[in-house]
Amino acid sequence: MRIEVICTGDEVLTGKTVNTNFTYITQKLEDVGLAVKWETTVGDDRDDLLLAFQLAGARADAVIVNGGLGPTVDDLSQEIAAKAAGVELVLNEAWLARMEAFFARRSRVMPPSNRKQALLPAGAEVLDNPIGTACGFAVNIGKARFHFTPGVPRELRRMLESEIIPRLLETSGLQSAIYLKRFHSFGIGESRADTLLSGVADLVPDGTVKLGFRAHYPQLETKLAARGRDMDDLRRKLAPVEQEVRKRLGHYIVAEDDRTLEGVILDELARREATLTTVEMFTGGQIAGRIAHLPGAEKVFRRGIVTRDLCDVFAAVGLDGRGDGITCESAEAVARAAQRHAGSTHALAVLIDLDEGADRLDFSGNVCIAVAAGGETVPRRSRLVGGRDWVRLGAVEMGLDCLRRTLQGLPVSDRIDFERVEEKN
Amino acid sequence: MRIEVICTGDEVLTGKTVNTNFTYITQKLEDVGLAVKWETTVGDDRDDLLLAFQLAGARADAVIVNGGLGPTVDDLSQEIAAKAAGVELVLNEAWLARMEAFFARRSRVMPPSNRKQALLPAGAEVLDNPIGTACGFAVNIGKARFHFTPGVPRELRRMLESEIIPRLLETSGLQSAIYLKRFHSFGIGESRADTLLSGVADLVPDGTVKLGFRAHYPQLETKLAARGRDMDDLRRKLAPVEQEVRKRLGHYIVAEDDRTLEGVILDELARREATLTTVEMFTGGQIAGRIAHLPGAEKVFRRGIVTRDLCDVFAAVGLDGRGDGITCESAEAVARAAQRHAGSTHALAVLIDLDEGADRLDFSGNVCIAVAAGGETVPRRSRLVGGRDWVRLGAVEMGLDCLRRTLQGLPVSDRIDFERVEEKN
Numbered sequence: 001m002r003i004e005v006i007c008t009g010d011e012v013l014t015g016k017t018v019n020t021n022f023t024y025i026t027q028k029l030e031d032v033g034l035a036v037k038w039e040t041t042v043g044d045d046r047d048d049l050l051l052a053f054q055l056a057g058a059r060a061d062a063v064i065v066n067g068g069l070g071p072t073v074d075d076l077s078q079e080i081a082a083k084a085a086g087v088e089l090v091l092n093e094a095w096l097a098r099m100e101a102f103f104a105r106r107s108r109v110m111p112p113s114n115r116k117q118a119l120l121p122a123g124a125e126v127l128d129n130p131i132g133t134a135c136g137f138a139v140n141i142g143k144a145r146f147h148f149t150p151g152v153p154r155e156l157r158r159m160l161e162s163e164i165i166p167r168l169l170e171t172s173g174l175q176s177a178i179y180l181k182r183f184h185s186f187g188i189g190e191s192r193a194d195t196l197l198s199g200v201a202d203l204v205p206d207g208t209v210k211l212g213f214r215a216h217y218p219q220l221e222t223k224l225a226a227r228g229r230d231m232d233d234l235r236r237k238l239a240p241v242e243q244e245v246r247k248r249l250g251h252y253i254v255a256e257d258d259r260t261l262e263g264v265i266l267d268e269l270a271r272r273e274a275t276l277t278t279v280e281m282f283t284g285g286q287i288a289g290r291i292a293h294l295p296g297a298e299k300v301f302r303r304g305i306v307t308r309d310l311c312d313v314f315a316a317v318g319l320d321g322r323g324d325g326i327t328c329e330s331a332e333a334v335a336r337a338a339q340r341h342a343g344s345t346h347a348l349a350v351l352i353d354l355d356e357g358a359d360r361l362d363f364s365g366n367v368c369i370a371v372a373a374g375g376e377t378v379p380r381r382s383r384l385v386g387g388r389d390w391v392r393l394g395a396v397e398m399g400l401d402c403l404r405r406t407l408q409g410l411p412v413s414d415r416i417d418f419e420r421v422e423e424k425n
Numbered sequence: 426m427r428i429e430v431i432c433t434g435d436e437v438l439t440g441k442t443v444n445t446n447f448t449y450i451t452q453k454l455e456d457v458g459l460a461v462k463w464e465t466t467v468g469d470d471r472d473d474l475l476l477a478f479q480l481a482g483a484r485a486d487a488v489i490v491n492g493g494l495g496p497t498v499d500d501l502s503q504e505i506a507a508k509a510a511g512v513e514l515v516l517n518e519a520w521l522a523r524m525e526a527f528f529a530r531r532s533r534v535m536p537p538s539n540r541k542q543a544l545l546p547a548g549a550e551v552l553d554n555p556i557g558t559a560c561g562f563a564v565n566i567g568k569a570r571f572h573f574t575p576g577v578p579r580e581l582r583r584m585l586e587s588e589i590i591p592r593l594l595e596t597s598g599l600q601s602a603i604y605l606k607r608f609h610s611f612g613i614g615e616s617r618a619d620t621l622l623s624g625v626a627d628l629v630p631d632g633t634v635k636l637g638f639r640a641h642y643p644q645l646e647t648k649l650a651a652r653g654r655d656m657d658d659l660r661r662k663l664a665p666v667e668q669e670v671r672k673r674l675g676h677y678i679v680a681e682d683d684r685t686l687e688g689v690i691l692d693e694l695a696r697r698e699a700t701l702t703t704v705e706m707f708t709g710g711q712i713a714g715r716i717a718h719l720p721g722a723e724k725v726f727r728r729g730i731v732t733r734d735l736c737d738v739f740a741a742v743g744l745d746g747r748g749d750g751i752t753c754e755s756a757e758a759v760a761r762a763a764q765r766h767a768g769s770t771h772a773l774a775v776l777i778d779l780d781e782g783a784d785r786l787d788f789s790g791n792v793c794i795a796v797a798a799g800g801e802t803v804p805r806r807s808r809l810v811g812g813r814d815w816v817r818l819g820a821v822e823m824g825l826d827c828l829r830r831t832l833q834g835l836p837v838s839d840r841i842d843f844e845r846v847e848e849k850n
Contacts, residue, residue, distance in 0.1 A: 013461060015452035016639055019444055022466075027440035036438060038473060039466035041447075048463060055480070214441055278710075278731075284717030285703075288710030288731045293817055295784070297709075298733040303741055306713045306729030307701075308722060316728055316767075342741075359720070392718055 001172045003029065004038040004060040004144075006052050007069040008077060009151060013043040021066050021156055028160055032178045033210065033227050034168055044074040053084040062168055064160075067151035069134035071113040077148050082121035084141045089119040095126065095135045102133055127163040129155055136163060145171070156334045163232060170230055174227060179234040180274025181224040185252040185418030186261065186401045190215045193222060196248045203241050218418060219261075219388070219396040222249065254401060261400050262290040266300055268407040275302040275344040278399075279334050282352040282365065286396050303342040313351065317341045328355040328379035331370035339372045346407075347372040350399035354391070364420070365391040369399050371406040378402065380412045383420040394418050426597045428454065428704065429463040429485040429569075432479050433492040433502060434576060438468040446491050446581055453585055456650050457603045459593055469499040478509040482567025487593055489585075490498040492576035494559035496538040502573050507546035509566045514544040520551065520560045527558055552578055552588040570596070574635060599652060604659040606649040606667055610677040611826045613688065615640045618647060621673045625649075628666050642815070643822040643843060644686075647674065676835045679826060686825050687715040691725055695833040700727040700742030700769040701828075704738060704759055707777040707790065711821050738776065742766045751778040753804035756795035764797045771832075772797040775824035779816070789845070790816040794824050796831040803827065805837045808845040819843050 005025055011017040019041065019094040026036045040056065045346040049068075067196055068077030082089045094119040105111040116258040118125070127136030127147060134150035136159045147164045149156050169178075185193070190213045196203050201211045201224070208228060214221040224241055228234040245415045246253060254261040278288050288304030291297055307313050310322045310330070317337040323330035331349045353366040362385055384394040402412045422423050430450055436442040444466065451461045465481065467473040474493075481488045493502030507514045521543040528535040545551070545562050552561030552572060559575035561584045572589045574581050594603075610618070615638045626636045626649070633653060641647040649666055653659040671678065679686040694701055703713050713729030716722055732738050735747045735755070742762040748755035756774045764772040778791040787810060794805040805827050809819040827837045 012453065012454050013464065015448040015450075018448045023440040023443045025440075026438065030439050037468070038477075039438065041464035041466075043462070045462075052463075076643060088781075280710075280717075282718055284722070284726075285710030285713030285729050285731065286718070287707075289714045292705075292709030292731050292733060293707055293711070293813075295813075301709075301731070301733050303737060304710050304729070304731030306710065306717050306726070306731075308717060308726050312767075342737075386716075388720075 001034070001058065001061045001168070002037050003034060003064070003168070004035050004040070004056045006063060006065045007039065007041040007172055008044065008049060008055055008065065010043045010074070012067070013041055021151065024153070024157065025064055025066065025160060028165065029168070030155055030212070031180050031223070031225055032165055032169060033174055033225060034165075040380060044068065044076055046076060046080060049080040050084055050393065051078055053080060053141050053146070057084065057144045062171065063141070063144045063146045064147045065146060066156060067149075069117065069136070069148060069150050070409060071111070071116055071133070075116070078116075078119050078121065078137075081124075081137075081139055081141065081146065085121050085123075087122040091115075092118045092120050092126065092135065095120070099133050101133050126405045127159055129159055131155055131158060135232045138167070177228050177230045177234055179228070179231065179238055181226075181238060181245075182257050183222040183245055183249060183253050184255045184259075184261065185222065185249050186218055186254050186397050187252045187414065188220055188249065189417040190220055193220055193249065196319070197222065197245060200241055200244050200248070203244060204237050209238065209241055210348040218394050219254070227353050251405065251414055252416075254404060261397070261404060262294065265290060265400060265404050265407065266294055268404070269300045269346065270296055272345070274300065274346050275342075276300055276403075277303045277305070277338045277342040277344040277347040279305045279317060279338045279347065279349040279351075280315060280399075281306075281308055281310070281350070282354055283350055283392055283396050283399065284308075286346075286392065287348065287350060287399050289394065290400060298389045300346040303338075305338065310351070311384060313349075326366065326368055327350045328368050328370065328381050331368040332372070332377040332379050335370040335372035335377055345347070345374065346403070348399055348403045350395055352391070352395055354388075359388045361387055363387045363391065365395065367391075367395045367398060369402050369412075371403050371412070373406055378406050378412055382416075384418060385420050386418070390418075426459070426486045426593070427462050427484065428459060428487045428489070428593070429465070429481045431462050431481055431488060431490045432464065432466040433474060433490065435468045435499070437492070437654075438466055441824055446576065446578060447576070449582065450489055450491065450585060453590065454593070455637070456600055456605050456648070457590055457594060458650060458652050459590075459597060459822055469493065469501060469555070471505060472502060474501055474505040475509055475676075476507060478566050478571070482509065482569045484572070485569040487596065488566070488571045489589065490571060490573045491581060494542065494561070494573060494575050496536070496541055496558070499597075500541075503541075503544055503546065503562075504575060506549075506562075506564055506566065506571065510546050510564050512564075514598075514804055515547045515701050516540075517543045517545050517551065517560065517694040520545070533849050534798050552584055553838075556580055556583060563592070567640050602653050602655045602659055604651045604653070604656065604663055606651075606663060608647040608649075608670055608674060609680045609684075609686065610645050610647065610674050611643055611679050611822050612677045612839065613645055613674065615645055617842055618658065618674065622647065622670060625669050625673070626667055628669060629662050634663065634666055643681070643819050665806040676830065676839055679829060686822070686829060687719065688828050690825060690832065691716060691719055691722055693829070693841045694725045694771065697770070699725065699771050700767075701725055702728045702730070702767040702769040702772040703824075704730045704742060704763045704765045704772065704774040705824075706733055706738060706775070707779055708733075708734070708775055708817055708821050708824065709733075711817065712773065712775060712824050715821065715825060727769040730763065735776070750767060751791065751793055752778045753793050753795065753806050756793040757797070757802040757804050760795040760797035770799065771828070773824055773828045774821055777816070777820055784813045786812055788812045788816065791818065792816075792820045792823060794827050794837075796828050796837070798831055803831050803837055807841070809843060811843070815843075
């Protein structure tokens with residue numbers, strides 16, 4: 001089945017808005033085993049919309065159109081859909097009533113301009129939008145079934161998942177139960193993960209399990225997508241593959257599915273009724289910034305301290321001097337002192353000694369990390385390379401990951417792909 | 426002149442990469458007064474590439490193709506360009522020599538696979554790429570002039586600005602000196618800015634000045650683009666418009682052109698040889714995280730303190746108790762104590778009292794801000810609405826903006842568009 005996507009709107013075409021709706025649509029379809037073959041973006045222009053619809057209708061089996069269902073004069077999707085399908089626009093009384101009720105619930109009268117949103121091409125099938133006034137619909141143009149969706153991201157997402165993907169799966173004849181398993185890891189690049197996981201999908205010999213990756217430095221997402229008769233069947237099928245992925249990626253997995261590294265840390269700490277202090281230098285508050293605002297963190301996150309100077313770090317946790325410079329010993333001393341000073345059960349200290357000079361591709365930093373937990377401290381040293389931003393992002397992630405590993409009783413010393421083995425001096 | 430863009434590559438088509446290259450291209454063209462009419466994304470597929478080139482060649486005057494110039498087997502742009510243009514691929518000896526020199530400078534031998542990057546359609550014009558091995562080129566397909574560009578963002582950007590935009594401006598007959606002036610503001614929504622600035626572009630009566638906006642909450646970017654004979658002419662032309670924009674947006678302007686709010690703050694502090702302490706609650710380190718890592722901040726940023734509990738805030742700056750709760754008086758007391766405690770000349774305290782319960786669209790927070798500078802403290806109170814993320818992002822920006830306003834001797838009390846007038850009890 002050939003699927004195309006058409007994105008509409010001057011906002012997207014002129015770059016005022018980055019086209020994340022398209023990224024969302026194509027990823028979601030990939031996840032269920034459907035592939036987008038062609039994408040077109042056109043503005044709010046009658047001629048271009050009509051041509052885009054006609055071309056896609058001549059090439060594709062299914063088309064998803066995004067945007068242009070709003071109440072304003074530049075929302076043209078219904079009008080051009082009707083024209084391309086060779087039918088009239090007809091008022092959908094049921095949708096009009098839905099919209100009036102929608103406004104009434106908010107104690108407002110529906111503005112007359114919204115009436116336009118209930119005009120659909122004759123014979124169109126309604127695609128429900130329970131959270132907005134834009135009415136989705138499906139209609140045939142050329143040889144393709146067109147699915148019209150709203151530009152508001154949360155309305156699009158809901159409609160895509162509840163209304164459109166089930167229809168596309170049915171048409172495609174693909175088995176419609178889909179199971180998507182995701183693993184988030186830190187410290188493994190995409191090519192190493194690909195090598196480490198070679199052959200895992202073949203543990204299910206019928207070819208219904210697909211392995212994929214999505215790298216967003218410094219984390220890597222590994223996806224397993226499976227298709228089958230029903231969810232029980234799928235879970236049974238996928239269980240040995242999941243186990244094998246867990247075994248091969250091992251300690252590098254920081255979280256699964258919708259969970260995050262910082263969420264895992266927060267849960268581990270909350271489970272122990274523990275409290276956390278963080279001490280940062282060049283990461284500048286970005287370690288605290290990952291955890292302190294989360295729901296539930298108000299009970300766990302005790303204190304975050306940021307300073308750019310090692311003497312200030314020592315002073316901020318009640319120590320004199322500056323130890324022996326930026327070393328693991330200093331990081332351990334700072335973590336222990338921070339724990340005492342703020343009265344928390346746990347402390348994470350991330351000290352960084354940056355290269356001199358301007359930013360450049362091989363700009364590096366020596367990172368000294370310590371986690372204090374109870375009476376123990378765990379140190380970790382690394383050299384990160386790749387420019388100021390990469391060093392900073394890498395150090396934030398490595399600090400958090402050392403804390404996670406400590407909380408989960410794992411070693412913090414596993415080598416990661418982003419660090420240099422040789423050290424400065 | 427009708428301009429189209431074709432983006433190529435499975436990474437973009439499957440959503441592994443968000444298509445920011447397209448956004449960059451279309452924005453850059455908009456900035457110089459050129460408009461993209463149509464965008465197509467296709468994968469690394471010979472049939473789809475050929476069809477996309479043919480269709481665009483039949484519709485457009487100029488086409489920019491992005492991606493597919495690399496050394497691997499799935500890089501197909503030159504091959505399909507030659508086929509669409511009806512010419513052979515020819516080895517460009519000059520580019521081959523450039524590539525060999527490129528590798529030699531890095532003490533490496535050019536891998537044989539890179540030779541492919543010097544194969545261009547016969548008669549193609551080279552578009553220089555001084556920072557990579559992908560050779561840009563221009564060739565006619567159908568009635569359009571096609572410009573092929575690399576997928577690596579920094580190579581694309583350089584080629585677009587140095588090679589392609591000048592050619593497009595020449596072909597379009599537009600005057601080629603372009604001046605783009607940008608103002609970054611906080612506290613004004615796009616529609617209010619549009620009203621405030623109505624008519625400013627008409628101060629230059631020949632219609633060569635264009636006003637535009639780009640909203641990225643919580644900031645708004647206002648752009649003035651002008652076209653003229655030469656830069657002196659343009660600066661002269663634009664000066665009164667710039668003055669008028671400054672007058673009308675007034676204190677809401679946080680920075681101009683490539684400068685940022687945090688950069689302006691850092692410069693103001695550095696100029697005074699001043700030092701800064703920040704104290705945060707729900708913003709969780711994200712205020713410190715905007716400033717502390719910047720080059721130069723190591724001399725200015727003295728200390729950042731994050732806690733989620735008001736008693737902990739007081740304790741962290743050496744005060745007892747919790748004052749009278751989250752009020753402006755508490756924020757002022759905390760800012761003064763933070764200044765003393767860390768020995769800094771300036772301190773910013775941002776205290777937040779969040780609504781109870783789960784996140785929702787009308788989730789709100791009362792924000793109490795104080796800036797201590799020398800012996801003075803300046804308070805600001807606000808109620809921000811729009812869900813946990815919006816409250817947090819708004820509070821970060823408002824805290825930083827109060828600091829900027831204090832440093833620039835401006836009032837902090839100007840009402841902003843994102844706050845509610847009514848307050849919680």
